[in-house]
Amino acid sequence: MNTELPDIKLIGDELPWLKEYRAAGRREFAGQGIPTAKTEAWKYTKPNRFLSMDFIFNPRGGDKLAIPEVNLPFVAYKIYFENGVFISCDDDLPDNIEVLPLIEALMFRPELKNKTGSLADITKYPFAALNAAYLNEGVYIHVKAGVRPDKPIALINHVTAAVRPELYNLHHIVEIDKGASVELVEYYGYTGAPKSSYLVNVVNEIYVAANAALRHYKLQDEAFKAGHLALNAVNVAANGLYKSFCLQKGADLSRNETQVCLAEEGATAEVDAAYIMNGWATLDTTTDIEHLVPHTNSSQLVKGVIGGQAKGVFQGKIRIASNAVKTEGCQLHKAMLLSDEAEIDVKPELEIFADDVKCSHGAACGRLDADQLFYLRSRGIPEAEAKQILIDAYLNDVMAKVDDENIRSWIKLSQGNPLPA
Amino acid sequence: MTEKNHIAITDESGDKYKYGFVTAIEADTVSAGLNADIIRLISRKKGEPDWLLDWRLKAFEFWQGMKEPSWAKLKYDKIDYQSLSYYSAPKQKTAPKSLDEVDKTLLETYDKLGIPLKEQEVLAGVVAVDAVFDSVSVATTYRAKLAEKGVIFCSISEAVREHPGLVQKYLGSVVPYTDNFFACLNSAVFTDGSFVYIPKGVKCPMELSTYFRINARNTGQFERTLIIADDDSYVSYLEGCTAPQRDENQLHAAIVEIVVLNNAEVKYSTVQNWYPGDKDGKGGVYNFVTKRAACRGEKAKVSWTQVETGSAVTWKYPSCVLQGDNSSGEFYSVAITNNRQQADTGTKMIHIGKNTTSKIISKGISAGFSNQTYRGLVKVTPGADNARNYTQCDSLLIGTACGSHTVPYVENRNKTAQLEHEATTSKISDEQLFYCRQRGIGEEEAVSLIVNGFCKEVMQHLPMEFAIEAAKLINISLEGSVG
Numbered sequence: 001m002n003t004e005l006p007d008i009k010l011i012g013d014e015l016p017w018l019k020e021y022r023a024a025g026r027r028e029f030a031g032q033g034i035p036t037a038k039t040e041a042w043k044y045t046k047p048n049r050f051l052s053m054d055f056i057f058n059p060r061g062g063d064k065l066a067i068p069e070v071n072l073p074f075v076a077y078k079i080y081f082e083n084g085v086f087i088s089c090d091d092d093l094p095d096n097i098e099v100l101p102l103i104e105a106l107m108f109r110p111e112l113k114n115k116t117g118s119l120a121d122i123t124k125y126p127f128a129a130l131n132a133a134y135l136n137e138g139v140y141i142h143v144k145a146g147v148r149p150d151k152p153i154a155l156i157n158h159v160t161a162a163v164r165p166e167l168y169n170l171h172h173i174v175e176i177d178k179g180a181s182v183e184l185v186e187y188y189g190y191t192g193a194p195k196s197s198y199l200v201n202v203v204n205e206i207y208v209a210a211n212a213a214l215r216h217y218k219l220q221d222e223a224f225k226a227g228h229l230a231l232n233a234v235n236v237a238a239n240g241l242y243k244s245f246c247l248q249k250g251a252d253l254s255r256n257e258t259q260v261c262l263a264e265e266g267a268t269a270e271v272d273a274a275y276i277m278n279g280w281a282t283l284d285t286t287t288d289i290e291h292l293v294p295h296t297n298s299s300q301l302v303k304g305v306i307g308g309q310a311k312g313v314f315q316g317k318i319r320i321a322s323n324a325v326k327t328e329g330c331q332l333h334k335a336m337l338l339s340d341e342a343e344i345d346v347k348p349e350l351e352i353f354a355d356d357v358k359c360s361h362g363a364a365c366g367r368l369d370a371d372q373l374f375y376l377r378s379r380g381i382p383e384a385e386a387k388q389i390l391i392d393a394y395l396n397d398v399m400a401k402v403d404d405e406n407i408r409s410w411i412k413l414s415q416g417n418p419l420p421a
Numbered sequence: 422m423t424e425k426n427h428i429a430i431t432d433e434s435g436d437k438y439k440y441g442f443v444t445a446i447e448a449d450t451v452s453a454g455l456n457a458d459i460i461r462l463i464s465r466k467k468g469e470p471d472w473l474l475d476w477r478l479k480a481f482e483f484w485q486g487m488k489e490p491s492w493a494k495l496k497y498d499k500i501d502y503q504s505l506s507y508y509s510a511p512k513q514k515t516a517p518k519s520l521d522e523v524d525k526t527l528l529e530t531y532d533k534l535g536i537p538l539k540e541q542e543v544l545a546g547v548v549a550v551d552a553v554f555d556s557v558s559v560a561t562t563y564r565a566k567l568a569e570k571g572v573i574f575c576s577i578s579e580a581v582r583e584h585p586g587l588v589q590k591y592l593g594s595v596v597p598y599t600d601n602f603f604a605c606l607n608s609a610v611f612t613d614g615s616f617v618y619i620p621k622g623v624k625c626p627m628e629l630s631t632y633f634r635i636n637a638r639n640t641g642q643f644e645r646t647l648i649i650a651d652d653d654s655y656v657s658y659l660e661g662c663t664a665p666q667r668d669e670n671q672l673h674a675a676i677v678e679i680v681v682l683n684n685a686e687v688k689y690s691t692v693q694n695w696y697p698g699d700k701d702g703k704g705g706v707y708n709f710v711t712k713r714a715a716c717r718g719e720k721a722k723v724s725w726t727q728v729e730t731g732s733a734v735t736w737k738y739p740s741c742v743l744q745g746d747n748s749s750g751e752f753y754s755v756a757i758t759n760n761r762q763q764a765d766t767g768t769k770m771i772h773i774g775k776n777t778t779s780k781i782i783s784k785g786i787s788a789g790f791s792n793q794t795y796r797g798l799v800k801v802t803p804g805a806d807n808a809r810n811y812t813q814c815d816s817l818l819i820g821t822a823c824g825s826h827t828v829p830y831v832e833n834r835n836k837t838a839q840l841e842h843e844a845t846t847s848k849i850s851d852e853q854l855f856y857c858r859q860r861g862i863g864e865e866e867a868v869s870l871i872v873n874g875f876c877k878e879v880m881q882h883l884p885m886e887f888a889i890e891a892a893k894l895i896n897i898s899l900e901g902s903v904g
């Protein structure tokens with residue numbers, strides 16, 4: 001992939017700020033390049049395999065696409081994308097929830113200028129710069145003050161046969177106003193061409209206002225040669241709550257990075273994740289929780305099961321600013337290796353500049369317990385089934401972090417089997 | 422090229438750093454600068470064989486192509502490597518045969534430091550000492566008694582002359598000169614250090630100890646320690662460091678290499694108390710040290726214990742390479758930073774052999790405006806079946822302006838490995854403080870009591886004399902950090 005991106009004519013270029021923002025994205029991406037093993041933030045996940053691939057960026061083409069057949073086993077306000085292109089949004093949305101295609105929102109809501117790229121720093125994240133260079137697709141979701149919708153909002157990106165390696169660039173801006181409480185589901189899947197080597201590059205900028213709550217669930221189930229890179233940049237105001245859970249189980253190289261800024265007193269972040277893989281993939285969960293003010297809390301639980309020749313990566317950072325006393329941050333990562341060639345790399349980091357804080361992190365790495373396996377086997381349970389029971393039990397506590405029962409059972413059903421067939 | 426230096430006595434011992442005096446001693450110091458000629462000169466002064474000079478020159482050539490690392494969480498002024506002098510030795514007419522021939526002023530200095538070199542010959546001491554003053558080793562005690570057992574304990578220059586086979590075989594085999602920027606610089610210009618060889622089946626009858634002191638102005642100290650523990654042997658080795666108070670920064674870039682063979686055990690303890698600079702961060706020693714032990718044999722065991730209270734900047738990661746099956750590595754560390762001190766320290770445990778175990782206990786205490794980082798790596802290679810690691814890093818913050826950071830890396834490529842890591846950061850609890858105060862203990866005393874309790878797990882691994890000294894040092898280091 002050439003880091004010198006061509007200047008493609010896109011809708012919205014007539015707005016000077018947007019044209020400049022895209023140009024800045026191109027400049028930054030060319031300047032930073034694709035990270036290598038020497039880039040500390042990408043020490044274990046090496047996206048340099050993208051270097052050899054020639055991704056094609058295809059802005060909204062001529063064909064009008066049909067609504068893809070994706071069935072989610074729970075009710076939701078669904079927003080569909082196919083191959084990174086906005087298709088449709090359920091029309092039963094209540095008036096107090098606004099959903100607009102991003103480019104439309106940027107053109108008609110001048111106030112969104114300040115909300116674009118203000119959380120996702122393109123000077124720091126090279127793939128956010130790539131995203132900015134082709135800023136075009138995505139949605140703007142605005143949940144008005146005090147609204148508590150009866151159903152979750154679901155963002156679905158569905159990839160159909162991609163013959164050539166294509167780049168799907170998505171940028172969502174989500175605003176949750178004061179006192180509102182919403183569930184947001186992201187689902188990335190594919191049909192047809194499991195061997196497609198496409199790249200999905202998502203940036204979410206999420207603003208949680210005072211006393212508001214966002215529960216953010218994500219299931220990444222891309223095709224096994226695909227790339228998936230996501231940056232969730234979140235700002236939480238006073239007494240706000242951002243709670244997220246992400247299960248990564250697909251793609252060849254996948255990174256889900258969550259950067260939360262606890263900007264006002266009483267803000268809370270709960271960032272949980274799981275990853276399950278049996279293949280060759282690298283699955284990366286990266287978090288960066290910044291406590292800027294006193295009385296903020298964060299907790300993280302990440303669990304992984306890795307088999308085959310796959311690699312699991314966890315990089316978690318808790319940062320506490322110098323005046324942010326009376327804060328609590330805790331983090332726990334646990335991983336299980338199932339095969340001889342699997343690999344786990346972990347880097348939990350604490351950066352603390354205040355004394356009156358309680359911070360902890362833990363990391364553990366192990367395998368299936370032989371005694372437990374023996375116990376089940378001695379009761380007549382076949383080996384494969386016994387292993388599956390133990391893995392399900394192992395992941396049970398992190399799955400329990402999903403508050404919504406229907407979504408939890410959907411995620412559990414899709415978790416798949418990390419054991420070799 | 423050489424010049425004589427006379428340094429006036431400027432004992433400013435009124436301050437808290439009681440080792441901050443300068444000894445007026447005639448020194449043979451090489452003029453500042455670093456080039457191949459200086460290296461040849463150092464090598465000639467020490468009467469080294471050609472292979473060693475070639476090795477130094479190779480290291481120097483490699484070093485010129487290297488960049489100073491910037492990944493550590495440390496901020497310091499750029500070091501001008503050309504303004505330093507790379508060799509300074511106390512002047513002596515001929516090599517001393519015994520302690521009686523060593524310069525009196527020098528011995529007095531060591532007395533002030535609390536190292537009774539002289540008395541040791543007479544009193545029934547238990548520690549054999551090798552003292553390194555600026556760049557060269559000045560005295561080694563108890564040689565005769567050690568020789569009886571076949572233990573070689575001498576300066577590395579002497580070992581090069583008298584045991585060239587051993588030195589050539591092991592020098593640079595644990596830390597090659599290509600390892601890192603500071604290790605490479607050390608390989609090019611190292612002037613002295615200690616050499617220890619424990620023969621097969623010998624349990625070293627006493628603790629071995631080295632005291633390092635930087636005295637002369639504008640010199641860097643680059644010592645190199647090489648310890649070889651042959652099959653079934655045991656040694657406990659202590660290291661202490663001090664330097665005078667000076668306004669400018671002094672550079673210390675040392676290497677410690679340890680080779681542990683079958684069934685052998687090495688215990689290495691350090692109390693590092695280089696001058697930390699004054700309360701505004703002026704002066705102090707830059708301490709860039711590469712320490713590594715290779716457990717080459719089966720059931721080999723290495724244990725690093727360190728108490729780090731000194732230095733303006735510390736960059737130090739004592740590591741264990743666990744090559745032999747069933748070998749084990751341990752790392753116990755207490756690091757205390759106050760005022761403007763910065764420390765980036767930790768360990769690396771590389772599991773290569775089967776059934777290897779490692780344990781890391783790190784206690785960090787930051788006070789004042791200081792910043793401290795624990796940076797560690799636990800790596801399990803695919804062949805290291807049943808590797809086991811337990812890591813615990815606790816940090817204590819005293820005051821609102823200091824920082825404490827934890828950056829552990831865990832890389833596991835073996836499913837049978839069992840790795841655990843825990844880290845916590847907190848402050849001294851008000852309840853504990855209240856409890857002590859209520860019983861009439863002053864605030865400062867109460868803090869030092871709590872801090873000593875916090876460090877106890879590590880301190881109990883220090884040899885007795887060192888443990889007492891270390892406990893005192895902790896109290897001194899934290900003075901003025903409360904209230």
